[in-house]
Amino acid sequence: MTERRTPEPGSWLGIPPFPKAAKSALENAEQRKNLRHATGTIRAKRVARAAEVPDWEELRTAGAQIKDRVARHLEHYLLQAEAAMTAAGITVHWARDADDANRIVTEIAQAKGVDEVVKIKSMVTQEIDLNEHLEANGIAAWETDLAELIVQLGHDLPSHILVPAIHRNRSEVREIFTTEMGRYGTPAPEGISDNPAELTDAARTHLREKFLRAKMAVSGGNFIVAETGTLVVVESEGNGRMCLTLPETMVSIVGIEKIVPTLQDLEVFLKLLPRSSTGERMNPYTSFWTGVTPGDGPQDLHVVLLDNGRTNALADPHGRAALRCIRCSACLNICPVYERVGGHAYGSPYPGPIGAILGPQLRGMDNPNDRALPFASTLCGACNEVCPVRIPFTDILVHLRHKAVEYKTAKHPTGEQALMKGAGWLMADGSHLETAQQASQLAGKVLRGKWLGPLPIPIASRWLQARDVEAPPAQTFRQWWKDNHEGDQQ
Amino acid sequence: MTTEAPGTDARPARSAAPHVALFATCITDTMKPSVPIATVKLLERLGCRVSFPMKQTCCGQIMTNTGYYKEALPAVRNYADTFGEYDYIVGPSGSCVGSVREQHVMLAQDAGDEGLATAAGAVASRTYELTEFIVDVLGVTDVGAYFPHRVTYHPTCHSMRIAKVGDRPLQLLRAVRGIDLVDLPKAEQCCGFGGTFSVKNSEVSVAMASDKARHVRSTDAEFLVAGDHACLMNIGGVLHRQRAGIKTIHLAEILASTEEDQR
Ligand code: SF4
Numbered sequence: 001m002t003e004r005r006t007p008e009p010g011s012w013l014g015i016p017p018f019p020k021a022a023k024s025a026l027e028n029a030e031q032r033k034n035l036r037h038a039t040g041t042i043r044a045k046r047v048a049r050a051a052e053v054p055d056w057e058e059l060r061t062a063g064a065q066i067k068d069r070v071a072r073h074l075e076h077y078l079l080q081a082e083a084a085m086t087a088a089g090i091t092v093h094w095a096r097d098a099d100d101a102n103r104i105v106t107e108i109a110q111a112k113g114v115d116e117v118v119k120i121k122s123m124v125t126q127e128i129d130l131n132e133h134l135e136a137n138g139i140a141a142w143e144t145d146l147a148e149l150i151v152q153l154g155h156d157l158p159s160h161i162l163v164p165a166i167h168r169n170r171s172e173v174r175e176i177f178t179t180e181m182g183r184y185g186t187p188a189p190e191g192i193s194d195n196p197a198e199l200t201d202a203a204r205t206h207l208r209e210k211f212l213r214a215k216m217a218v219s220g221g222n223f224i225v226a227e228t229g230t231l232v233v234v235e236s237e238g239n240g241r242m243c244l245t246l247p248e249t250m251v252s253i254v255g256i257e258k259i260v261p262t263l264q265d266l267e268v269f270l271k272l273l274p275r276s277s278t279g280e281r282m283n284p285y286t287s288f289w290t291g292v293t294p295g296d297g298p299q300d301l302h303v304v305l306l307d308n309g310r311t312n313a314l315a316d317p318h319g320r321a322a323l324r325c326i327r328c329s330a331c332l333n334i335c336p337v338y339e340r341v342g343g344h345a346y347g348s349p350y351p352g353p354i355g356a357i358l359g360p361q362l363r364g365m366d367n368p369n370d371r372a373l374p375f376a377s378t379l380c381g382a383c384n385e386v387c388p389v390r391i392p393f394t395d396i397l398v399h400l401r402h403k404a405v406e407y408k409t410a411k412h413p414t415g416e417q418a419l420m421k422g423a424g425w426l427m428a429d430g431s432h433l434e435t436a437q438q439a440s441q442l443a444g445k446v447l448r449g450k451w452l453g454p455l456p457i458p459i460a461s462r463w464l465q466a467r468d469v470e471a472p473p474a475q476t477f478r479q480w481w482k483d484n485h486e487g488d489q490q
Numbered sequence: 491m492t493t494e495a496p497g498t499d500a501r502p503a504r505s506a507a508p509h510v511a512l513f514a515t516c517i518t519d520t521m522k523p524s525v526p527i528a529t530v531k532l533l534e535r536l537g538c539r540v541s542f543p544m545k546q547t548c549c550g551q552i553m554t555n556t557g558y559y560k561e562a563l564p565a566v567r568n569y570a571d572t573f574g575e576y577d578y579i580v581g582p583s584g585s586c587v588g589s590v591r592e593q594h595v596m597l598a599q600d601a602g603d604e605g606l607a608t609a610a611g612a613v614a615s616r617t618y619e620l621t622e623f624i625v626d627v628l629g630v631t632d633v634g635a636y637f638p639h640r641v642t643y644h645p646t647c648h649s650m651r652i653a654k655v656g657d658r659p660l661q662l663l664r665a666v667r668g669i670d671l672v673d674l675p676k677a678e679q680c681c682g683f684g685g686t687f688s689v690k691n692s693e694v695s696v697a698m699a700s701d702k703a704r705h706v707r708s709t710d711a712e713f714l715v716a717g718d719h720a721c722l723m724n725i726g727g728v729l730h731r732q733r734a735g736i737k738t739i740h741l742a743e744i745l746a747s748t749e750e751d752q753r
Contacts, residue, residue, distance in 0.1 A: 007527060018691070019690060019691050019693075022691060022694050023693045023694075026573065026693055026697055045662075051511070088626070101716030133700065153673050155643055160517065183746070189596055199500065199506070202702070233605070236719070243608045315740055330649070336679050336680045336682070337691075337694055337698075337699055338667075340694055340697050343693060346576070374557075375686075375687065375690050375691070378647070378680050378682060378683065378684025378685075378687045378695070378698070379555060379647075379648075379684055379685070379687070380647035380651070380684070381647055381648075381651035381652060382651070382678075382679075382680065383649075384650065384651060394652070394737065395592075395596075398555055398557070398593075399555065401555070401556065402557040402558075402559050402600075403556055403557075404539070404557055405556070405557035406557075416556070417561075419556070420552075420553050420556060420558040420561040421561055423552060423561065424553060424558070424561035424562065424563070424564050425562075425564065426548075426551060426563055426564035427516065427547040427548040427568065428564035428565070428568055429545060429547065429554075429564075430543075430544045430545040430546055430547055430568075431519075431544075431545075431566055433516060433548070434544075435518075436520075437519075437520055440520055440521075451751035452731055459689055461690075462689045462692035463688060463689055463692065463727070465602075465692065465696065465697065466696040466728060466731060467696065467727025467728050467730075468724070468730040468731045469726065470521075470522075470723075470725050470730075472520065472521055473521070473522070475523060476519055476520050477514050477518065477519040477520075477521055477523035477525075477526040477527060477542075478514075478519055478542075478544065479528075480527060481542045481544075485542065
C-alpha cells in the first residue's frame, strides 16, 4: 500500500453502542471540563441573541413551515432547482447513497487530473466519509475550517456539528499543531504558545499554502434556492470564501432536504441560523453563488444532490420533521447528556439530540448502535425549546424507541418485553395494581422505613450504585383511602 | 380567572364545591402515599370534594417512553374508563399529567382505535396538574399554607416543558407563610432521571443527578421541593447517599402544611 497523504483519522467503527461509549466518555475529566465550559458559553449567547428578536417564536414557526412545505413537494422543488442550476451552468449530479456521491467526486477529481482538494467545512462529507474515499484513490482532502483542521491533524473524529474540535482545549491544540503541521505542510512556528491568536496564525499560514496550490474545492451547502439555483454557504472564518475564489473547480455535495423555494425564504433562515448557532446576529461570511461567472471564481461548478437515507426519513410521518434541521447545533449545546459525554459517544458525525433522531432514520435500525441512539436522552425536552425549526425531538425519540423495540422483538421475545407486558397487565385495572401492592406493603412492613443502599441485584444495582432508595411504605395511598374515606364516593 | 391577593381567604368563593377526581399516580400511590394524602388534604381545604376512583392505575408512561406502545394501551384504556365521567381530574405530577395529555391520543391512534382516541382526548383535556388546577381553575395563589423552612425548588423537565405549568408552582410557594425560598442554580437543567434512562444509561444519569445534588447543596436549603416524585427520588437518592442532610418534599406536601401540623 502506498503511503497516506493525509493524517489517518479516528474510526467510528470501533465505538460501542451509546451506553458503553458514554460511560467511558464520562471518565474523560478533561473533555467534560472543556464541554461544560464551551456549551455554557454558547448557550448564554444564543439566549441573548434570540431574546432581542421580537418575533423569534414566529420566525421559528415560519422556518418549520417552509421546511415542511419543501418536504411535502420535494420532487417539485428538486426538479426546479436542477433546472435552474443547469441553466446557470452548474453540472448537477444525483447520488442515491454515500458510494454514489464519493464516486462522483472522485471521478470529477480524476477527470481534472488533481491529486488534492481543499474543503469547506461540511457535515454531509463527514456523513459519507468522503475524505477517506479520496485518500484511497490517492487524492488528499485538506480541511480548511480551523476546528476541522484540528480534528484532521489530531487523527481525531468530529464531536460537534459546528465546532468539531469542541472537546479539545487550546493546550491540546498547540500540541497537535506542533507535532503534526510539519508532517503535512507548513509547520507551526517554533516555540508557539497556546494563545488563540498565535494558534490561529499558525493555522492561517499552514492553510495559505494549500489554498494557493488548490485546483479543486469541495463543499457542502446550507441552502439551495430552487427558483434561482443559488447555492448558499454560511461560515465564520472566510476559509469558505477562499475555496470559492481560488480553485478552478468547485464540487458541492448537498442533501436533498437543503432546498428552500425562493430567495425570500432565506430571510427567515439567515436570521434563525447564526443566532441559534454561534449566538451572533449575523455570521461573518455568507456566500451565494449562482452558476459560473466568467473570469470570477470557479469556472467549473458541480452539485451532487444526495439522498443517503433521506427519502426513508421522509416516508415516516412521525419522524420526517428531523429533515427540517439546518445544522445550527443549538440542540447539542443545550443537551445535558451531550454536555457530559461529548459527541463521539453517539458514534457518528451527527451527535446530540439531532444525531439521536436523524442517524437511526438515515441508516435504519439494523445496527445495535442505531437502535441505542433514541434511548440516549432523558426526554427532558430542552432541545424542543431551542430548535430554530421546532423539531419535536421528544415525540420523535419516543417514536424511534418504538421502532427499535419493534425491530428487536420481531424475531423473538425479549426479557424487557416480558417485563413491560407484566407492567401492562398490572396497569390495566386498579384491582391488578392492588394485588401487586400487597407485596410492596409487606416489604414495607419488614423494612420499616429503611433506606436501601448499594445492592448486587441485577438492573436495580444500576440505580443503587450511587443513589439510595427509600423502602416502600407499609400502607399504600389506596389502602389509606380505604381506611380513611371508606363510605365516601367510590 | 381571579387571582387572590396573598393573605386572603384560601377558599374560593364558589357556590358549588368543585368535584375533583384525584389521579394519585401509581408511583406515589405505591411508594409515597404522603403525596396524594397531602393533595387530598389541600384540595379539601380549598373547598373541593375529592374522589379517588379505585379503578385507576397509571399513565403508562414507563411503557410508552421505553417504546412499548401495545403494552401501554391497557393503561390508556383504563385511564379513559376510570376518569371519563369527571369534570376535573387532578394529579400531583407534571410528568404523569403531561403523558396523559400528550401521549394517550397518539397511542390510541397508533393502535387504530379511533373510539379510544376520542375518549382519551376528551378525558385528557379535563386532566390538570395540581398547581394548574389551583391557580387556573380555583383561582387561588395563596393556599393558606405555613412552612417555616429554607426551601429550594427544582422545576422538573416534564412539569416545565411537557405539562407547561410555567411559574404556577412558584406563585403558590411564594405565598406560603414562613417559607425561605432560595433559587436553585441551573434549576432548569434535567436531574438525569428520565425513566428507564436511569438504568439504561445509569452512569450518565448519575453524573447528571450528582451535579443537580451539588447545586441543591450549594443553596443550604433544608428541603428540596418539586412537583414530580420521580425526580425527587432520583436527586434525593444521591443526597441521601451523600448524607447531605437535605430532605426532599413534594410541592403538595408543602402546600398542605399548616400551623397545626408544623414539622
Ligand atoms: S435539530 Fe434544530 S437545534 Fe439541532 S442542529 Fe438542527 S436545526 Fe439546530
